Amino acid sequence: MAQRVVLAYSGGLDTSIAVRWLMENHGVEVIAVAVDVGQAADSKNEDWDAIRKRALAAGAIEATVIDARAEMAEDFCMPALLANAKYEGKYPLVSALSRPVIVRHLVAEARRHGASAVAHGCTGKGNDQVRFEVGTRALAPDLEVIAPARVWGLTREDSIEYAAKWDIPLSVTKEKLYSIDENLWGRAIECGVIEDPWNQPPADVYTMTRPTAVEPTEVVIGFESGIPVSVDGRQLSPELLIAEVNRVVGSYGWGRLDMVESRRVGIKSRETYECPGALALLLAHADLEDLTLERDLLHEKARLEPRWSELVYDGLWFSPLKQALDAFFVESQRHVTGEVRLHLEPGQCFVVGRRSPIGLYDHGLATYDATDTFRHQDAEGFVRLWGLGVATWSAKQVAPTRGDAPQGGGD
Numbered sequence: 001m002a003q004r005v006v007l008a009y010s011g012g013l014d015t016s017i018a019v020r021w022l023m024e025n026h027g028v029e030v031i032a033v034a035v036d037v038g039q040a041a042d043s044k045n046e047d048w049d050a051i052r053k054r055a056l057a058a059g060a061i062e063a064t065v066i067d068a069r070a071e072m073a074e075d076f077c078m079p080a081l082l083a084n085a086k087y088e089g090k091y092p093l094v095s096a097l098s099r100p101v102i103v104r105h106l107v108a109e110a111r112r113h114g115a116s117a118v119a120h121g122c123t124g125k126g127n128d129q130v131r132f133e134v135g136t137r138a139l140a141p142d143l144e145v146i147a148p149a150r151v152w153g154l155t156r157e158d159s160i161e162y163a164a165k166w167d168i169p170l171s172v173t174k175e176k177l178y179s180i181d182e183n184l185w186g187r188a189i190e191c192g193v194i195e196d197p198w199n200q201p202p203a204d205v206y207t208m209t210r211p212t213a214v215e216p217t218e219v220v221i222g223f224e225s226g227i228p229v230s231v232d233g234r235q236l237s238p239e240l241l242i243a244e245v246n247r248v249v250g251s252y253g254w255g256r257l258d259m260v261e262s263r264r265v266g267i268k269s270r271e272t273y274e275c276p277g278a279l280a281l282l283l284a285h286a287d288l289e290d291l292t293l294e295r296d297l298l299h300e301k302a303r304l305e306p307r308w309s310e311l312v313y314d315g316l317w318f319s320p321l322k323q324a325l326d327a328f329f330v331e332s333q334r335h336v337t338g339e340v341r342l343h344l345e346p347g348q349c350f351v352v353g354r355r356s357p358i359g360l361y362d363h364g365l366a367t368y369d370a371t372d373t374f375r376h377q378d379a380e381g382f383v384r385l386w387g388l389g390v391a392t393w394s395a396k397q398v399a400p401t402r403g404d405a406p407q408g409g410g411d
């Protein structure tokens with residue numbers, strides 16, 4: 001029996017010809033696996049049946065479509081939200097979160113079909129190859145990973161010719177101007193005119209954030225232990241909640257990012273993203289933490305968050321440090337329960353209110369009015385001792401260098 005390879009299949013040109021290329025160059029049987037992580041979240045849903053048929057027409061012995069939307073939302077987007085994850089302080093890790101979901105399914109399918117390798121369609125210049133391969137090595141070190149697009153050396157024209165030669169049907173979409181990757185957490189747009197970082201992204205790159213709403217509105221997000229559970233009082237699963245926030249916030253044209261990003265492989269790239277739901281939920285979640293987390297915990301967590309984002313960006317979803325940080329973040333969220341009011345108007349989304357039954361905001365302590373419960377007399381001694389160290393330093397070490405006579409330290 002020929003060896004088997006499980007290919008991460010998207011239905012596009014590259015993965016379609018990869019089916020035949022693997023058969024020809026490795027003499028293997030190909031099992032195509034397409035994973036639905038919420039692509040086309042702008043609601044013109046992918047035609048999964050057509051994608052499956054295309055894989056079979058390209059030569060795959062079997063083609064499977066796996067609905068991983070709920071898993072993507074619960075096991076990948078939610079931990080990212082708890083970690084307030086934004087790579088380089090901006091990018092909410094859209095593609096970096098979907099690759100480990102896909103890897104999980106590739107490995108499971110490889111086991112089910114007795115395959116000896118998995119394959120993906122990434123080139124050698126991006127982060128996604130790193131995520132596929134490092135992820136696979138973590139879950140199944142015995143599986144080989146094959147990356148046809150890294151070795152075949154085909155231009156786009158060559159690929160189209162290759163497809164024609166083998167009668168591989170292609171999707172009938174118009175000439176693709178951009179490289180798009182999309183899931184529930186957002187959409188990444190690369191290539192074409194935006195490869196020049198000076199060029200403004202043309203309006204046609206955006207689909208999730210096309211402004212249609214004009215009347216300002218408010219959306220209330222409810223959280224339980226850091227997890228968003230409701231929108232305007234309506235209880236929703238993570239998958240449906242993310243989709244709903246994408247829809248509402250996106251309709252105000254908010255949630256776009258334009259950045260130069262530092263890839264793991266050493267390349268700076270110009271990236272355009274639209275992540276209305278992710279960015280709005282991150283905004284609301286972090287705001288509720290300000291209300292509910294004790295100061296030291298809040299600050300220490302903020303120090304660890306960029307590390308988590310880097311690990312996940314770099315393909316280390318399945319790794320011990322990332323796992324340990326997850327445990328810390330889950331523990332930190334015990335009291336992150338409450339509601340956040342988001343105000344929406346064209347091009348804007350901001351927090352206008354937050355409340356929690358277990359928030360640390362104490363009106364009696366904070367107020368300047370007559371209901372004040374703060375013990376003012378405690379402040380004087382506290383501040384004096386707080387400043388004692390610097391007062392001593394100043395007297396003994398700074399004053400002499402100014403030529404002043406040394407003075408007694410402190411009180």
Ligand code: ARG
Pocket residue numbers: 093094095096127128179180181188189190261271
């Ligand atoms: N630069 C982003 C990342 O590494 C997005 C990559 C998405 N891929 C694409 N074909 N547009 O996570």
